[in-house]
Amino acid sequence: MCAAPNHRGRPFRPRLRPTAALVVAGACAIGLIAGPAQADGPHPDSKPRPDSQTHPDNNRxxxxxxxxxxxxxxxxxGPxxxxxVLQRGKHVKVYRAGVADLESGRPPHPDDHMRVASIAKAYSGSVALQLVDRGKLRLDDTIGKRLPALPKAWHKVTLRQLLQHTSGLPDFTEEPGFQEAVAADPRxxxxxRRLLDFVADExxxxxxxxxxxxSNSENIAVALMAEAVTGRPYEELLRRLVYRPLGLRNTSLPRGHLLPRPYVHGYAFEPGQPPEDVSTAFSASWFWASGGVVATPNDMNVFMRAHxxxxxxxxxxxxxxxxxxxxxxxxxxxGRNKAGLALFQYTTRCGVVYGHTGTIPGYSQFAAATPDGKRSVAVSVNTQLSQQETxxxxxxxxxxxEDFVCELFRRR
Structure with a gap:
């Protein structure tokens, strides 16, 4: 499905309108950048500086x-x-391979925008949990209490269950009606705020x-709860509670299909066909709080360190x-994962990190940090990978x- 694989491992892939054939320009680029991210994080040591370590073992x-x-x-x-983007304390390194744009052949850059897919759920979770801290919401608040207009059959579902994916809400992105609507006019x-109408009778x-x-429906309900108790649009709550405190100047929740420039182009592949650029093939409003956020690798890294x-x-x-x-x-x-509230725990061969993943047409994302937030990694590729198809x-x-997670734990 779009924004995240479903319980059967299938990606949601709307029948997007074909774009013009693209030609690969030049050879694939591969390189390592050592340099600063743009935004300050909440920790005193979160603003990175170039890692000048040149020990032979580090080079290896x-x-x-x-x-x-x-x-x-x-x-x-492949993508x-x-x-x-890998960061330890103030030291940051950016690794890259291939191209951000098949037409120009330029390499991806940490200040390029991308769809973060289901990592958007961590952002809506952050908003809701901060409202819990402010006394506006409680984890045991129910849909019936905060969103009584939603189906009565859902009224006993709590905010905690929505954030942990234990609510039982039907997933709107799996519904034929939703998929047909996207296919008819993706942009x-x-x-x-009416996305849950697609499953209101279930x-x-x-x-x-x-x-x-x-279920992708859960974080739609989370955002609606946040709006209900504050009287503020979810987009404004993101700005007030997430973007501004963390200095995220290149993170947004657009309504339409366009992405801020520069951006990493996302591609879809069909057997025997040239890659299709699906970067701007669909409107972010189809996925909103569940998968519509756009950010740069730098911003995503800063956010995940804090979250x-x-x-x-x-x-x-x-x-x-x-x-x-x-x-x-x-x-x-x-590794192996467990679910918390708007957060996953990944147990790898080298250690435990907390974070989130996401897939959406054109992009596959992973961002995680150590539980203290001092070491982090964000890995992005510009196509959607799935258990069923790839x-x-x-x-x-x-x-x-996992290799990048292990690098976080390696002694320098």
């Missing part, structure tokens, strides 16, 4: 990570480009709180956020993600 590890990224962009049906700007999939099942590190929350709310339930085996992140490439991507 850098080379291995570059080669791992290059391995992703090598296959014919044209990949970029990773149409719709009323995002019951819950299971008793709330009884099991885990990812995964609990910098924006009280200790009490943070404790609730990190009560875990078993997640899904199809989650395209490294299992080998997805497995390779997971390995690369």
């Amino acid at each position: 590890h850098d080379r291995a990570l570059r080669e791992a990224l290059q391995g992703l962009v090598g296959p014919p049906d 044209p480009g990949a970029i990773a 149409r700007v719709v009323d995002s 019951p819950l999939r299971f008793k709330p709180g009884s099991r885990y099942r990812y 995964a590190g609990g910098a924006l929350l009280s200790k009490a709310t943070r404790k609730q956020q990190t009560k875990w339930v078993n997640g899904s085996s199809v989650n395209p992140g490294p 299992p080998e490439l997805l497995a390779k991507l997971r390995k690369v993600q």
